[in-house]
Amino acid sequence: MRLDIISIFPEYFAPLDVSLIGKARERGTLDVRVHQLRDWAHDVHRTVDDTPYGGGPGMVMKPEVWGEAIDAVIGDVGGDVGGDVGGAVGGASAEDEGHVTPQTAAPRAGGLPRLIVPTPSGRPFTQELAQELAQEPWLLFACGRYEGIDSRVMEEYSGRLRVDEVSIGDYVLAGGEVAVLVMAEAIGRLLPGVLGNAQSVVDDSFAPGSMENLVEGPVYTKPPVWRGHEVPAVLLSGHHGNVARWRRDEAIRRTVRNRPELAAALDPEKLDKHDRKL
Ligand code: SAM
Numbered sequence: 001m002r003l004d005i006i007s008i009f010p011e012y013f014a015p016l017d018v019s020l021i022g023k024a025r026e027r028g029t030l031d032v033r034v035h036q037l038r039d040w041a042h043d044v045h046r047t048v049d050d051t052p053y054g055g056g057p058g059m060v061m062k063p064e065v066w067g068e069a070i071d072a073v074i075g076d077v078g079g080d081v082g083g084d085v086g087g088a089v090g091g092a093s094a095e096d097e098g099h100v101t102p103q104t105a106a107p108r109a110g111g112l113p114r115l116i117v118p119t120p121s122g123r124p125f126t127q128e129l130a131q132e133l134a135q136e137p138w139l140l141f142a143c144g145r146y147e148g149i150d151s152r153v154m155e156e157y158s159g160r161l162r163v164d165e166v167s168i169g170d171y172v173l174a175g176g177e178v179a180v181l182v183m184a185e186a187i188g189r190l191l192p193g194v195l196g197n198a199q200s201v202v203d204d205s206f207a208p209g210s211m212e213n214l215v216e217g218p219v220y221t222k223p224p225v226w227r228g229h230e231v232p233a234v235l236l237s238g239h240h241g242n243v244a245r246w247r248r249d250e251a252i253r254r255t256v257r258n259r260p261e262l263a264a265a266l267d268p269e270k271l272d273k274h275d276r277k278l
Pocket of ligand 1: 144146147148149168171174175177
């Protein structure tokens with residue numbers, strides 16, 4: 001999968017160098033390219049924002065800069081572009097480092113990316129959406145700052161790309177960078193070969209199938225007794241059927257306790273007799 005990220009803070013993405021996602025990048029499963037939005041601004045201050053029409057506090061990100069940046073990354077502009085199209089993760093842009101190396105826009109051969117715009121007003125980011133996005137060959141994330149990106153940018157690209165405005169939760173962050181890190185990790189760990197054991201994805205909270213709309217129950221490792229706290233006996237029994245039943249019961253109990261809205265939405269058709277008693 002190719003994953004492009006446009007942001008005014010490329011340094012936010014240094015964590016994509018480590019752990020599972022870092023390894024996926026090393027192996028070539030995930031090709032991450034981070035671009036400095038300011039490389040497509042033309043004034044001496046490399047301005048990317050302006051005052052909002054209609055008044056009010058804060059600033060809004062300018063459509064022209066975003067348009068040029070997205071065009072360059074998706075390869076709508078032939079020849080050389082002004083941005084850091086092949087940019088590295090985690091560092092300043094090529095220009096900041098004093099060596100501007102304009103590169104040819106991305107080839108069209110792989111089609112066009114799906115454009116993901118993080119915003120608190122977007123559709124919720126869920127495990128289901130992560131699974132869906134993990135099937136895409138190419139994602140482009142546009143990180144807003146200030147009061148967000150001029151709406152005409154999403155309008156413009158929805159004519160050419162699949163555009164999703166996505167929220168990672170009902171709270172407001174300072175910018176889209178952290179939201180993109182969250183999404184990149186949730187999507188990246190679903191790519192084939194990224195997790196050591198593919199079964200972990202199936203057993204995860206919210207996983208389609210038996211865990212749909214359920215959160216995972218408690219987990220334990222050795223020793224069997226720690227500071228007087230015992231591991232539930234069933235987990236030491238070696239009886240796979242009983243262990244599976246216990247795990248499902250605990251998942252349901254936890255969902256009822258911590259996520260009553262999910263529990264209320266469980267499909268009665270998918271609950272067995274034992275589930276219904278809980
Ligand atoms: N004025 C906007 C609103 O109330 O909807 C909030 C803008 S926020 C300060 C700046 C940027 O942070 C947004 O453009 C978006 O990129 C990002 N952001 C903030 N909260 C987010 C969330 N819950 N999910 C995804 N992105 C978020």
